[in-house]
Amino acid sequence: MHKDIIKAMEKYADEENIPIMEKKGIDFLCKFIEKNEIKSILELGTAIGYSAIRMALTSKDVKITSVERNQDRYMMALKNVKACDLEDRITLICGDALDVDIKEKYDMVFIDAAKAQNINFFNKYKENLNKYGVIVTDNISFHGFVESKEEIENKNLRGLVNKIRDYIEFLKNHPEYETKFYKVGDGIAITYKKEDINE
Numbered sequence: 001m002h003k004d005i006i007k008a009m010e011k012y013a014d015e016e017n018i019p020i021m022e023k024k025g026i027d028f029l030c031k032f033i034e035k036n037e038i039k040s041i042l043e044l045g046t047a048i049g050y051s052a053i054r055m056a057l058t059s060k061d062v063k064i065t066s067v068e069r070n071q072d073r074y075m076m077a078l079k080n081v082k083a084c085d086l087e088d089r090i091t092l093i094c095g096d097a098l099d100v101d102i103k104e105k106y107d108m109v110f111i112d113a114a115k116a117q118n119i120n121f122f123n124k125y126k127e128n129l130n131k132y133g134v135i136v137t138d139n140i141s142f143h144g145f146v147e148s149k150e151e152i153e154n155k156n157l158r159g160l161v162n163k164i165r166d167y168i169e170f171l172k173n174h175p176e177y178e179t180k181f182y183k184v185g186d187g188i189a190i191t192y193k194k195e196d197i198n199e
């Protein structure tokens with residue numbers, strides 16, 4: 001049963017500190033996919049396949065390609081996708097999302113990989129959107145650190161949080177794209193092409 005496999009993935013991610021989407025975040029995203037009849041998704045950052053499987057289960061018409069650079073996680077994702085019988089609708093690629101060459105276009109690009117690289121992912125993959133396509137980015141809030149006014153002691157964490165702040169500014173000031181920010185899960189941004197919404 002899908003439900004049991006999903007539960008087991010949530011438990012595994014919790015125990016092994018694998019940063020899968022928060023429940024409320026993935027629920028929100030699945031509803032968004034259904035409502036907007038999104039059929040093709042490119043995901044950056046598969047981890048163990050949790051969000052890819054959840055998104056694929058929204059409808060039999062949904063197809064997903066997902067990229068993961070960590071070999072062990074990629075292998076685990078393969079196993080989980082197989083256990084859910086979704087190999088025909090979820091294609092997994094093992095590689096660095098900044099290096100792989102993907103020519104297809106998608107209704108949605110979902111950025112959920114290395115947070116410091118968000119601007120680079122955005123710029124690389126904005127060309128892979130179909131007309132009316134959207135770019136969704138997870139962890140825009142990063143456990144509340146992004147909005148927090150307090151000084152962050154840990155240097156690595158501070159660097160990462162500042163990168164996410166830079167990305168938010170980049171999205172807000174982009175001349176060609178418009179972004180809505182949702183305080184759900186760990187913070188989700190949905191970006192639209194202005195020329196698509198102003199028609």
Ligand code: SAH
Binds near residue numbers: 019069070
């Ligand atoms: N989307 C998943 C969670 C992804 S966690 C879910 O919600 O279920 C982020 C993942 O991105 C990690 O597994 C990490 O190995 C991977 N990652 C980070 N940088 C990457 C890159 N440049 N290319 C591909 N994968 C990357």
Ligand code: MG
Binds near residue numbers: 019021112138139
């Ligand atoms: Mg995430």
